[in-house]
Every structure is written in C-alpha cells, then in structure tokens.
Amino acid sequence: MDKIHYQNIAQVEKNNWWYRGKREILLSTVQKLAFRKGATVLDVGCGTGIFLSLLNSRSNLTCYGLEPENGFFRLASSRLPKRISNRELAKFSQYVKSKKSQFPPHYDLVTCIDTLEHLKDDHLAISQMAALVKPGGVLLLYCPAYMFLWSKLDTISHHFRRYTKSQLENLIKQAGLSPVFSSYSNTLLFPPIALIRCLSHLVGRDLFFDPTGLKPHHPLINRLFYSLYTLEKFFWFPHQHIITLPFGVSVLAIAQKPKPTSP
DSSP states (O other): OOHHHHHHHHHHTTTOHHHHHHHHHHHHHHHHTOOOTTOEEEEETOTTSHHHHHHHHHSSOEEEEEOOOHHHHHHHHHHSTTSEEOSOHHHHHHHTTSTTOOSOSSEEEEEEESOGGGOSOHHHHHHHHHHHEEEEEEEEEEEEBOGGGOOHHHHHTTOOOOBOHHHHHHHHHHTTOEEEEEEEESOTTHHHHHHHHHHHHHHTSOTTOOTTSOOOOOHHHHHHHHHHHHGGGGTOOTTTTOOOOSOOSEEEEEEEOOOOOOO
C-alpha cells in the first residue's frame, strides 16, 4: 500500500462513513456469533487496530492482531500493547508453534477484513489462516466485491483482485472449512457506486476520483451514508440464514473448522 494512502486512512478512519459503517456491521456480526467469555480472536491485517480495540473493549473476547505494515503496526500496538505481531502471515504461523511465542497457537475466531485482496496467493493465505483456527472455530472474511467495480483506488491500494460470493465460498471449501454464512454488503449504496465505476470504465478515467479515496464528505452526507450502510446489521443472523443480500460493494463469508470426528 502506498505510504501516503495508509497515512490518510489513519487520519480519517475514525469518522469516515465507510470505515465506521464497516466496523459497526462487523462488530455486530461477531457479537451474534456468541463466543464464550475469554474466547481468542486473531485479526489478520489489523491495520491501525481500531476495529480490534473496539472489539476488545465491547466484548469479553481476548483479541490479538497481525499487521506487517510498519506504520499500521505502530498504531495498532499503541491501542493493544503486546497483542500485535508485525510478522507476515506465513512467518507468524511458524512462530506461534515455537516456545518463544507470546501468542496462542490457535484461535476461536480469525478475522481477515479487507486484507485478502492484498495477498498474491489467496489460496495459500486462507489455508494458513485455517490452520490457526481451533477445531469448531470460525474464520470471517470481508473483501471488496466484483472485478467490474475495479478502480484506481484498488490500484494504489495494491489489490490483486476483488471477489464474488461464490469465489470466497470456493476458497473456504478448498481450505477444508465449512461455509456457515455469506452475503454481499454495502448493498443500498451499490447502485450509485456501480454506476460511477462503470461510467469511469467507459470514459477511460476515474470520475469523481480522490487519490486517497478518503476525501471528507459533508457531515450530513457522511451521516446519511453511514446510516444506509449500517442498516445491514439488522438483517444478518449468521447462524439462522434469515437474509443474505444479493449484491453489494463488499462481500462477507463466515466459515467453521470441522471438529475431529470421534473414532
């Protein structure tokens, strides 16, 4: 990720409608998964640690993070001291097996929020994350959706791809996990965003493009977008499959690691 981009993220993510909305939806989703008190969480690619610190303060979960980007790592460590590792995923997977590790070797919940698209080999990454999940534990993925929504923002963010729901489900199955729930997200704002992205492709340049993707909005617009985005948290009940959203700017997938079968 370009240095200027992650610096801008750190500055605006507290109030920007997209970051706030995403955090609220995912916090609500984790709460609905109803983990036991003291259950362990690992957030792969935790960024500045703002989501993880909120999860830590709002729940009875024990939270850890993984963030190899030095700028983000320092910010995340200031929020959760001694709970953040700056190792790459593959190196972390080996480190937690050693006696020197200060981190648990396995977790009740592993989250990967807007990170999988940054990893060149996503098949390998999900397999490595699956290995960190306890038997009966959960992997939660949240990624940008649809390649036709690709924009310059994806390029400067160093994304390799965007996903469909079926693509995430297939990756999960290939890693030996069982899909529990999947849905598109940011659905109500999908039509205007898709229209702008498609028009941008037609004219050969990004319309309304802000180089950081984080230009402040008018407070009323920011509040409106946040309200539309967070309506989704009232629809998602991962264990009940009540409603899945048919399209969106992002996509969510939740999977469970099977428990060993009794002989």
